[in-house]
Amino acid sequence: MESVSTTPAALRRAVREWPDRPALVDTQWNTPVEYTWSQLHDRVVEVAAALIASGIAHGDRVALWSPNSHHWPVAALGIHYAGGVLVPLNTRYTAGEAVDVIERSDARAVLVSGEFLGTDHAAELMTAHRGSMPDLVVRIALSDNRVPVDDAVDWDDFLSLATADTRAQAHARADAVAPDDLSDILFTSGTTGKSKGVLAEHRQTVAGSHAWGANGRLSPDDRYLMVNPYFHTFGYKAGILPCTLFGATMIPQAVYSPTEAMKHVAAQRITVFPGAPTIFQTILDEPARESVDLSSLRLVVTGASIVPVVLVERIQRDLGVDTVITAYGLTEASGFVSTCTPDDDDDTVANTCGRAFAGMEIALSEQGEVLARGKMVMRGYLDDEVATAETIDADGWLHTGDIGTLDERGNLTITDRLKDMYICGGFNVYPAEVEQTLARLDGVTESAVIGVPDERLGEVGRAYLTVRADAGLDADGVIAYAREHLANFKVPRSVVFVDAFPRNAAGKILKRELD
Structure with missing residues (x-):
């Protein structure tokens, strides 16, 4: 396949390669949604055209605050297609925390969920924080409650703003997206203090997503269960974008529970299931597990924290998964630093985070801190040159804050957070x-x-x-x-x-x- 370095180019290639293959299946709502790659592309263009009709310019930032559903990939790729910069918001944020990120990122539009699990984020923002909102606020209705919110545009009404002219402009905008344009601003988890906005370019984002998908040997035959939140690199850059690059089918799950995840695996014949270690711990401990057919699973990928060796052993033994991969990354490297491969032996998978992803290098400082350098390293932090200089040194090494070791084959083992010692x-x-x-x-x-x-x-x-x-x-x-x-x-x-x-x-x- 031809190489691409922006997400609009990746989506266009998907349409050329797999126009009628399934791109996205979302059965969580009263009206199930299924898109082929051609249909997904049409919806993305519609979002991009509606954004342009609403005054969004190339380079403008657009915040997205919503749980995993078919709207999220459509909206995210639509923002990119219009030349915009995606600002994902953590669904666990309070309204005040969301406003802080919206203001710090200078977002020109907000796409936000309506009523979901008893909370209406759109209503929260427009009731208590209207003065802090940009002119365009789009309410994504996830339930049957479609009561309008003052000054917010309903999702369907927003899409109706697209015209033939703005669709043509959208295609021109997609043509103009450059590899070194910003693709997104992801805010760090903030485990040790106030979150920072990480600036990533299209070339960095696509390089990482391609390396992840290639390592997992994704293909159009794969069906990918997406329990990792889309606002996080694990759901977005190791989920939506690898599927777009390799043609795998996206199957989102908005609310994780082990029983619902297992039902999805059985009903949708899921082949690829990445998640944090806690996800698999709950499935392994679920009493009903042995009565559910999980035989379609071929690949489990876990990371996001220190992974207990015994957990990897149980995934292999008790779930019968052929391939378990452990990986390591952080937002400042688009989520991708090192990974095991499907060919690694069980001991390597159980005891290490593997070797550097394609396009990345790993080294250790004198103090044992893990350093990373390469294609996936961020441009820097939003409005914080001091923190950027402290994190990326003059030689381009990203200082991760993690302590690790490297064996003779280059396998990385994370022993701890530098600040946890x-x-x-x-x-x-x-x-x-x-x-x-x-x-x-x-x-x-x-x-x-x-x-x-x-x-x-x-x-x-x-x-x-x-x-x-x-x-x-x-x-x-x-x-x-x-x-x-x-x-x-x-x-x-x-x-x-x-x-x-x-x-x-x-x-x-x-x-x-x-x-």
Whole structure:
């Protein structure tokens, strides 16, 4: 296939290569939606033409605040087709947090969901924050409640703004999108402070999405279950865009539950299912799993946090998935730094994050910090030259903030976050090592370890655990198990059992909220 370096070019190629193949299937709503690549392209052009009719210019930023549905890929690709810059908003944001990103990114339009799971984000914005909104606010109706919101345009009415003239302009805009134009501004998870806007260009975005899809050997025969939120790189750049580049069918799921995910796999004959480690942990622990046909699955990809070795082993053994890939990335590299491959042996997949993606390099600093350089590294941070210079050095190396090791084959293993390390009695303790150990204790479903102050040792470990209802574990038993498997300075001195962990949208545990 011809190479492309912008998302409009990728979509046009998809239409040429697979015009009548399924592009998107969304059965979540009262009226199911199925698009071929030709039909998806037509809807994208319609969005682009409506944006142009509404005064959106090349380079303008457009915010998108909505859960996974057929509207999201259509809207995102439509923004790009019109030459705009996509600003995805975290669906877990409060209205105030959403307004902060809308204002910081100088968005000229907002596409926002109506009533969904008892919340109407469009109504929230237009009721309490009208003065902070741009002129164009489009309400995406996801339920049967189509009561209009003052000063917001209904999705269907918005699309009707497209004319023959603005459709022609849309095609011209798509022609004009350059590889070094901004494709999106994604805001970081903010696990250690205020989120930053990451500026990514089309060439960076497409390079990463192509490398991800090629590594997973995606094809038009694949059916991709999308539980990862579209506003995150895992759902957008490792989901929507690889499908566009390789012709796989997108099947969105707006609200994750293990039972609904398994139903989708069985009914839609899903072949590709990426997700955060917690996704697969819940499926493996679901009592109804053995009664559901999951045999169509060929590829599971997980990442987004430290992955317990035992989880990879269970996905392979208990779900019967032929290929499990672990990967590592961060928003500042479009989500793509390193990956295992389908040809890697089980030990490599279980114990490493693989080697650098095509187009990327990996190195370690003297302190063991993981450095990344290459095609996927961001342009910089929005309106923050100081933070950009602190993160990307003069030689182009992106400083990730993660600690890792590289083996003789170039396989990367993430041992911890640089900021998570604590010192116990003069010894460095990396919580990820302790968490990996606790993950093998029968009954533990997930763990998080932090350092807490101690008068004698400076800091000692505290383990937070979620456990199965029938586990029968207590703190003394957990500590005794840790002593069997870890040096004394690594053993947690206290254990806290929790029902659930505080998380960001990527599924990462917010450790700062545990202490």
